Amino acid sequence: MDEKSISLTVNGTEQNAKAEPRMSLADFLRERLGLTGTHIGCEHGVCGACTVICDGIAVRSCLMFAVQAEKKEIKTIEGLADGDTMHPLQTLFSEQRALQCGFCTPGMLMTAVDLVDNNPSITPPEIKAGMSAVLCRCTGYEGILKAVETYAKQIRGG
Amino acid sequence: MKPAPFNYIVPTSIDEALALLEEHAPDARLLAGGQSLVPMMNFRLSRPSHLIDLNGVPELAFIHDNQDHLSIGAMTRERTIEESSLVRRYIPLLHEATQHIAHLPIRSRGTIGGSVSNADPAAEYPAALLTLKGEIVVRSKQGQRQIKASEFFKGIMETALEPNELLVEIILPKVQPSTGSAFIEIARRHGDYALAGIAAQMTLSGKTVTDLRLTACGVGPCPIRLNDAEKQIFDDGLTEDSIQSAARAAALEVDPETDLHATANYRRRLTAVLTQQALLKAKERASENS
Numbered sequence: 001m002d003e004k005s006i007s008l009t010v011n012g013t014e015q016n017a018k019a020e021p022r023m024s025l026a027d028f029l030r031e032r033l034g035l036t037g038t039h040i041g042c043e044h045g046v047c048g049a050c051t052v053i054c055d056g057i058a059v060r061s062c063l064m065f066a067v068q069a070e071k072k073e074i075k076t077i078e079g080l081a082d083g084d085t086m087h088p089l090q091t092l093f094s095e096q097r098a099l100q101c102g103f104c105t106p107g108m109l110m111t112a113v114d115l116v117d118n119n120p121s122i123t124p125p126e127i128k129a130g131m132s133a134v135l136c137r138c139t140g141y142e143g144i145l146k147a148v149e150t151y152a153k154q155i156r157g158g
Numbered sequence: 159m160k161p162a163p164f165n166y167i168v169p170t171s172i173d174e175a176l177a178l179l180e181e182h183a184p185d186a187r188l189l190a191g192g193q194s195l196v197p198m199m200n201f202r203l204s205r206p207s208h209l210i211d212l213n214g215v216p217e218l219a220f221i222h223d224n225q226d227h228l229s230i231g232a233m234t235r236e237r238t239i240e241e242s243s244l245v246r247r248y249i250p251l252l253h254e255a256t257q258h259i260a261h262l263p264i265r266s267r268g269t270i271g272g273s274v275s276n277a278d279p280a281a282e283y284p285a286a287l288l289t290l291k292g293e294i295v296v297r298s299k300q301g302q303r304q305i306k307a308s309e310f311f312k313g314i315m316e317t318a319l320e321p322n323e324l325l326v327e328i329i330l331p332k333v334q335p336s337t338g339s340a341f342i343e344i345a346r347r348h349g350d351y352a353l354a355g356i357a358a359q360m361t362l363s364g365k366t367v368t369d370l371r372l373t374a375c376g377v378g379p380c381p382i383r384l385n386d387a388e389k390q391i392f393d394d395g396l397t398e399d400s401i402q403s404a405a406r407a408a409a410l411e412v413d414p415e416t417d418l419h420a421t422a423n424y425r426r427r428l429t430a431v432l433t434q435q436a437l438l439k440a441k442e443r444a445s446e447n448s
Contacts, residue, residue, distance in 0.1 A: 022160075043200050063192050130262055
């Protein structure tokens with residue numbers, strides 16, 4: 001099957017690359033652009049490890065084809081920190097021991113960014129429901145929830 | 159790469175999509191949000207020759223306020239529906255049903271047209287449409303027809319849609335005064351498919367139930383109207399006893415299967431309990447709205 005040219009913006013940089021239509025956005029980011037921070041777990045939308053931000057909202061990059069990202073703005077875990085300065089959520093994940101093996105962490109962070117940045121008045125129960133979108137099999141979520149709740153407070157200026 | 163190869167086409171209008179569908183059906187598939195189709199393609203359970211991506215058809219994404227009903231375009235995202243003040247105000251059952259659908263990143267892509275035409279037995283929207291007396295507008299190159307939700311869902315992932323037809327719009331009547339609704343479901347974890355779910359909408363006149371519609375999802379091949387349970391309430395009014403009778407009737411009129419998540423018997427029990435809870439919640443909300 002012929003490859004198609006894809007133009008999109010990833011972490012603020014315009015990118016042009018080719019991919020077969022059946023290549024997922026997740027594979028495209030990793031294999032064509034070398035952005036291996038986006039992790040691939042289940043490849044059918046259940047685990048959330050591959051979550052990225054597409055035009056401001058979190059999506060499963062294993063369920064989008066790269067060709068569908070044409071002209072879209074994608075943000076991956078590589079675009080979260082500001083140079084050497086960690087994103088506040090990354091700092092909080094570190095402080096709260098919100099990761100262990102780290103496999104789910106990119107998906108956790110991108111999901112949390114959507115939840116809080118798009119809804120700063122989010123409540124702890126809403127955070128709990130929202131973060132259940134990503135499966136973690138080692139930390140047990142307590143640190144993750146504390147980190148996201150603290151981030152929401154920071155965003156609200158509390 | 160997991161899916162089998164396919165030809166990828168992005169129409170920009172409904173007419174163009176219909177022409178492509180006519181040309182390539184039945185081996186073509188329409189891609190809406192892709193939250194069910196793409197997993198099936200990744201497992202190679204679905205191997206379309208052509209994938210017609212509707213994400214380039216802006217005229218399919220809208221929520222219109224039309225006097226006594228809302229019209230919702232097939233490509234309207236579940237997240238958009240969840241956040242819509244029109245939906246929350248005029249069709250609260252649809253708002254509540256949406257909150258049960260998977261997780262936010264799934265709702266960010268998933269669409270109402272995709273969910274309804276996919277017709278998963280555990281899906282929320284088919285049950286909501288049946289409860290709300292929804293109608294489904296479908297179109298092919300030959301013309302347009304409007305199908306009642308009660309005649310649309312035929313079996314497990316089977317609908318009245320013909321291979322050359324595109325679901326374009328869902329029509330849902332606005333809620334009447336003195337009406338309350340509830341959508342309650344039980345899943346193993348938040349966002350998982352429901353083991354059982356109940357949609358209820360009830361209209362009261364004083365203490366008399368003048369309209370009641372109950373539908374179960376996840377406990378049969380497609381959403382099931384709970385006619386016997388409704389009849390218990392119409393016959394005996396809303397009493398503790400009649401609600402118990404309705405719950406028992408509901409458990410008998412569903413058709414659940416045993417799978418690794420739950421036994422058929424457990425799903426019947428859940429149906430009874432959720433029917434009771436949904437009736438009480440709908441009644442409470444109907445009273446608040448009186």
